[in-house]
Amino acid sequence: MFDKIYDVIVVGAGHAGGEAAAAAANMGSSTLLITMNLQNIGQMSCNPAMGGIAKGQIVREIDALGGYSGIISDETAIQFKMLNKSKGPAMWSPRVQSDRMRFSEEWRLKLERTPNLDFYQEMVGGIVVEDGKIVGVKTSLGLTARGKTVVLTNGTFLNGLIHIGDKQFGGGRAGERASTGITKELTDLGFETGRMKTGTPPRVDGRSLDFSKMEVQPGDVDPEKFSYSSSTKPLTKQRDCHLSYTSPQVHEMLKEGFDRSPMFNGSIKSIGPRYCPSIEDKINRFADKDRHQLFVEPEGWNTVEYYINGFSTSLPEDIQFRALREVAGFEQVKFFRPGYAIEYDYFPPTQLKHTLETKLVSGLFFAGQINGTTGYEEAASQGLMAGINAALLVQEKDPFILKRNEAYIGVLVDDLITKGTEEPYRMFTSRAEYRTLLRQDNADFRLTPKGYDLGLASEERLREMEIKQKKSDAFVGFFTNTSVPPEVLNPILESKDSALVTQSDKMIRPFSRPNITMDDMRKIETVEAFIRENELDTEVLQQAEIQIKYAGYIEKEKNNAEKLNRLEGIKIPENFDYTRLKSLSYEATEKLSKIRPVTVSQASRISGVSPNDISVLLVYMGR
Structure with a gap:
């Protein structure tokens, strides 16, 4: 079936997998993309939108490096907004509403037009490791695809468990089965694993809504676009979104289902995204608020399906339905499908190098939600970086690592590797200490020369x-x-x-x-x-x-960044024995030994490593 050894095998074809496969293939590596369903390449599992606060900056960075997310977002957009225009330019963040079906279709067509890229549809149930090095993957039919590197981008599919009220069933996404086998193999190899949760709102029939009772949310009068390429054009027409609100009556009705909610009855034990809470979580945590915003977002140019942003829930479907009918404009609402929560396996990202290659298995890379992140944009950027570094590893070239003062992508990866995450990580402008340098308007100045040197940007x-x-x-x-x-x-x-x-x-x-x-x-x-x-x-x-x-x-900020880069230049030997430094705190010794930072600057960002510990390191390094 597979008649050659691939340079790069990418498992999963979501946002991370698509960018990883495209990057590796465009850099000249023979690449195989394996996914459970070729019809769902680039699927928007949750909201039909790209960008937003800090996420928009990431999409522009992906585009500047030569990735596909920005171009596909432009080609399938139905509305554009530049958020935070009332604030300084460091806070400006582009966002588009997308045509969900067109977005997935365009991703597939774009990948099919990419040279060096093969496709195969089947579940990957395991990996093949020899002498601590990845050599391939195993499918559920017992086939082995051999590769010099492997990028795992499994999203929410690893042992995925869907919750709707007191009902539970396996699945990686609504209507799709979970992926099994990989977690056990990785834990047997010594990887640490955990569980996380995310959720999604109901999808409804727009023909059953009364938009006259809602506030209109139009796009920008003079819309811009994501991609710096002249091949895409700004929108000349746009679809409106709408805004409605919950009420005390809605809240009381939702509370009737709390005893059947997996959030509160102990069925869900994992941690969900702090900054995208479910509607029941918002009612519980913000009991003083008598209403919450609900953004009513169209799923495309022609479909009648709408996404109810702000109503993420895993409550019983009958409670969801009755409560939503109490919302202004939703009195006659018809469901396409109820909201649900999903639990899935992830692997704490402190087990990775800054290239996103695992420390335990040479040539094995993780990207996306498998690393504990949430969001299409965060996943896509990790996929891009993993695909680039997998290709460079095969080509025996130096790795590609972005610094914190060079890109939001650099901040994201550095946060994951040095700090880890115990809840789904999402990017914010506040996470970037050099956000005045990392604006959405200058991502091409910062990164296109780097993308060109890699062979990605034309x-x-x-x-x-x-x-x-x-x-x-x-x-x-x-x-x-x-x-x-x-x-x-x-x-x-x-x-x-x-x-x-x-x-x-x-x-x-x-x-x-x-x-x-x-x-x-x-x-x-x-x-x-x-x-x-x-x-x-x-x-x-x-x-x-x-x-x-x-x-x-x-x-x-440039001056501050230069000071940081001086610490970045102080390398720590790869197998350095921190127990030899008796002046280090016990916690620092433990954390540094586990995470194994490459530079003193990275060491300084690890939680539990104090300035005094860094001084000890600097003295030892002769500084």
Whole structure:
């Protein structure tokens, strides 16, 4: 059946698996993608959306490196919003509503057009390890596919158990069976494992809803897009979402089912996502609130199916139905399917290297929810990094690791490896200490050259980025070096209640004022002429404005990052014996011996390792 030894075998074809397979194949590695159902490649198991707070930055980073998530999001979007525009640009986060069926279809078609990539549909029930090295995988039919590296992206399928009220049944997703066998093999090899939980809301028939009783949630008036590639275009038409609310009556009705809820009767013992709680959890934890938001999101351009964001639940289906009918606009609601919770196996990510290769088995990589994360975007970024590093390992090249000051992806991986997670991890802007550097608008400047060097980002992508950067720098230079007289500038300043000037000054000084915008500066004839002559687009204008207005913050973060990188440069020997350092605390010795950080900087981020412990390490390293 399998007539060759593959460079990379990817198990699972969700967001992590798709990116892993595409990256490895595009880097020239012979790649095999094995999944339980080829019809569900790139399936959006939960909400029909990509991006959001910090997640949008991750999608743009994936795109800048040459991954597929951004392009596919653009090609299948039905609505675009830039979140947090009222805050500083470090907080701006793009998000799209997606056409669920088109998203999955486009992922499959994109992968089928990728050279070096083979497909096979079957459950993988085990791995083949020889002398501590991965050599292949075993399928449920007893076939063996041999590979030099293997990337496991099993999502919620490993021993998945679905809960609806007091009913339980095995499954990795609604209507799909769970995957068995791999967990036992990994634990037999010495891997530590645990259980986590996530949930999803009911899907309903939009024809049964009264949208006139809800608030309309339109997309942006001038929508942008995810991908930096000129191959995708912003939306010219969009579908509205809607907003409704729960009520005290809804809460009381939901409470009637608490005694049958697996959340409260002990059926579910694992931990769910803190930042995406179920509706019963919200009612229980926030008893003082008499209502919660429910976002009513269309599942595509043409389907009548809607996703009820904010109503994730595992309560009995009859309780879900009766309670939702108490919500404004849902009085006649018809269900497509009830919400449910799912428990699944994961492997604490402190067992991985920063490449996402396991420490116990050479050539074996984990990516996505198997590492304890939640979210399509987090999974996709891990898949991309695992696919890249699996290909590099086979090619006997140096690994690809992003630092915390280089990408949100770097923050995500470093958090997982050094801190681990005991609840489903999701990314937030607050997790990135260098978020002013890691904005969604400059991911191409940060990462496209790296993607090009890897063989993922095309030369055309690199040239587009270089032209954009050159134009942005030139525009900033224009403001820095061009003077403007008071009679031209003061009418603008007066209209914004800003202090007037008495003499000519470089344009950058008034433009640096918080209340003066690019639109204000474009009222100056020479500025508008420069924009026309140099054919500057919205991205360039936005980039120049950010560079000017936030120059001080950006420079400060760059300096802090340089200090961090000095510690990153201090390597710790691979098999260093921490028990030799008697001045280390017991907890530090234990944690450092288990996690085995590569640098002193990584060691400093491990929970339980104090500044004093780092000082001891630095003294030993001769610093």
